[in-house]
Amino acid sequence: MATEIKAKLTFPGGVHPPEYKEITEDCAIEVMPAPRQLAVLLGQHIGAICKPMVARRDKVRAGQVVGDSDAFVSAPLHSPVSGTVKEIALQSHPVLGRAPAVLIETDIQAEAGKQPCPDRFNKDFDERQYSCEKICESARRGGLAGMGGAGFPTRVKIEPNPRLPKHLLIINGCECEPFITCDYRLMLEWTWQVLAGIRLAARAAQIEQIKIGIEDNKPRAIHAMQQAVDQSGQRGRIEVVPVRTKYPQGGERQLIRSLLGKNVPSGGIPPMIGLCVLNVATCAALAEAVVCDAPLTHRVVTVTGNAIVRPGNYYVPIGAAVADLIDFCGGLTERAAKVVLGGPMMGFAIADLSTPITKTSGALTFLSQEMITRAKYDRRVTPCIRCGRCLTVCPENLNPTKIAHAVKKNRLDLADQYYMSACIECGCCSYICPANIELTGYIKTGKILQARTKKKMPE
Ligand code: SF4
Ligand code: SF4
Numbered sequence: 001m002a003t004e005i006k007a008k009l010t011f012p013g014g015v016h017p018p019e020y021k022e023i024t025e026d027c028a029i030e031v032m033p034a035p036r037q038l039a040v041l042l043g044q045h046i047g048a049i050c051k052p053m054v055a056r057r058d059k060v061r062a063g064q065v066v067g068d069s070d071a072f073v074s075a076p077l078h079s080p081v082s083g084t085v086k087e088i089a090l091q092s093h094p095v096l097g098r099a100p101a102v103l104i105e106t107d108i109q110a111e112a113g114k115q116p117c118p119d120r121f122n123k124d125f126d127e128r129q130y131s132c133e134k135i136c137e138s139a140r141r142g143g144l145a146g147m148g149g150a151g152f153p154t155r156v157k158i159e160p161n162p163r164l165p166k167h168l169l170i171i172n173g174c175e176c177e178p179f180i181t182c183d184y185r186l187m188l189e190w191t192w193q194v195l196a197g198i199r200l201a202a203r204a205a206q207i208e209q210i211k212i213g214i215e216d217n218k219p220r221a222i223h224a225m226q227q228a229v230d231q232s233g234q235r236g237r238i239e240v241v242p243v244r245t246k247y248p249q250g251g252e253r254q255l256i257r258s259l260l261g262k263n264v265p266s267g268g269i270p271p272m273i274g275l276c277v278l279n280v281a282t283c284a285a286l287a288e289a290v291v292c293d294a295p296l297t298h299r300v301v302t303v304t305g306n307a308i309v310r311p312g313n314y315y316v317p318i319g320a321a322v323a324d325l326i327d328f329c330g331g332l333t334e335r336a337a338k339v340v341l342g343g344p345m346m347g348f349a350i351a352d353l354s355t356p357i358t359k360t361s362g363a364l365t366f367l368s369q370e371m372i373t374r375a376k377y378d379r380r381v382t383p384c385i386r387c388g389r390c391l392t393v394c395p396e397n398l399n400p401t402k403i404a405h406a407v408k409k410n411r412l413d414l415a416d417q418y419y420m421s422a423c424i425e426c427g428c429c430s431y432i433c434p435a436n437i438e439l440t441g442y443i444k445t446g447k448i449l450q451a452r453t454k455k456k457m458p459e
Contacts, residue, residue: 007216007242011257013395014246015428017178017345019217024181024304027312029189032328033113034081038319039091039101040066044358045145046152047073052102058085062110063295065143066102075153076143077102080297080317081110092352094341094361101356104319116315117292118284121192123231127199132160135204135290142289143296143359148172148183148279149252151360154286157276158204164271169207170259171198172279173214173221174243174250177343180363182300183280185313187214187221190284191228197283198238200290205276210238212280213255217245247345248426252277254395266396266422281362296359303329305366307336316357323353325364335368345427382435390429390439396422400429400439407446412453415446423447 043049050067053076054060060079067077083106091101127135136159144154160166175183186194202210212229214222226240243249243258253264256275264270270277278286281299288294301316309330316325322339326332340347341355343363390400399418406415420443429439 005216005219005242007244009258010244010246011254013393015393015431017247020179021181024302024311024313029185029300029313029315031113032314032316034106034111034317035320035324036106038104039356040077040319041099041101041358042067043099045075046150050077052088054085056085056087073156075145078143078295078297079104081106083107092355094348094355114298118190118193121196125196127203130290132204135200138290144285145359147281154282158201160206166205166207166271166276167274169202169210170277171212172250172255173212176247176250177345179304179365180302180343182302182313182362184218184221186280186284188224191224193284193287194280195228197287200286201278211259212240213243213259215245215249216242251424302363306371307333307366307368319356321354321356336366337369338367338372340365384435389432393428393432404439404442407442412450420446
């Protein structure tokens with residue numbers, strides 16, 4: 001048992017919601033068999049949406065490209081199974097409502113599911129056998145996109161850019177959102193694979209120094225990563241840094257603030273201050289793409305909450321429907337009242353159980369009404385009492401109530417003046433509001449309306 005760790009490093013603002021990690025933190029990663037049908041959404045990352053590269057009735061192999069784009073900021077999509085393309089059709093999308101997807105019927109012999117390959121990695125791994133170009137190319141060909149957040153294509157992140165040289169690689173192992181434990185299990189169980197991916201990313205980005213930030217409520221993960229760093233002779237170059245447990249510590253900007261005391265300019269990105277930030281799941285996927293030549297077709301998803309029969313951490317084919325995961329996990333309990341893709345703070349409540357898992361889906365949370373009320377995710381709304389708590393907790397130093405009010409009045413110009421675009425949609429303001437005003441909901445709506453006005457998002 002790892003000893004308790006008390007970290008000091010933190011950021012201003014934030015909240016401490018109940019963690020509920022105990023539901024799945026001791027559940028080892030389990031392979032989910034491939035369902036009869038998968039829906040690979042053509043838009044799963046930031047950047048250009050892919051075009052289908054297959055047609056109805058085409059036979060596809062596991063790992064074959066089924067969607068791609070010529071755009072620089074994009075990532076191809078691959079079939080997780082061998083099977084037959086049933087059709088290209090609109091499918092429920094967690095953010096866009098509906099979006100085109102490649103529907104694939106799985107071959108009978110492919111139903112057992114893909115096995116992960118963490119045993120391919122150990123302390124003797126040497127990233128120097130792979131060139132920078134090979135690593136970047138594998139990230140691009142493997143369709144890698146950030147698996148802990150918005151899904152920014154990994155190749156674009158790690159490729160050296162002479163205009164924005166990077167000097168520090170930050171690895172995000174915080175997983176601050178309540179309930180979710182998929183990254184925690186990766187650090188515990190696939191430690192060598194995660195470390196190999198970190199070293200490959202640093203080599204590709206030509207960065208010497210690396211910091212791995214992990215919240216201090218995960219002493220076993222801190223210990224596992226530290227031990228791996230020591231045994232592979234990387235101490236000095238790679239530093240495992242415990243940070244204080246507080247939501248949203250795993251926000252890229254918040255982690256940078258905690259580790260370095262620096263701010264990324266508002267509306268800017270970490271390379272502007274010489275940093276590259278990657279999540280641990282993305283590093284594990286990078287190692288598999290480079291060493292095993294395997295594209296990103298599966299990911300670990302935490303299935304959790306008090307309204308699912310068999311919660312756990314599952315290795316799931318991308319494109320599996322929420323309903324397939326529910327079946328695999330023994331079904332819902334009678335008390336199920338809400339299904340959230342992601343965690344309760346930043347996730348999206350979904351009504352359509354055919355919604356597929358994407359590269360960025362780290363969790364599915366099934367909540368009973370009792371837990372929704374107890375954990376303060378849903379209560380009766382009353383008028384604002386001007387207490388100012390939403391301002392105090394905002395980690396981006398915004399005035400959430402003013403932005404929300406501007407959106408409510410359809411004054412997007414005013415919301416812009418209050419820096420609506422700087423909101424990271426963490427949900428702290430809604431969580432803390434004693435009047436239970438859905439401030440984040442208003443701000444998210446305002447951002448969607450703004451993007452539609454600027455034609456950055458489909459109607
Ligand atoms: S305004 Fe945005 S960044 Fe600030 S607390 Fe609310 S959701 Fe988080
Ligand atoms: S926390 Fe809620 S009640 Fe308090 S000022 Fe903000 S919106 Fe108003």
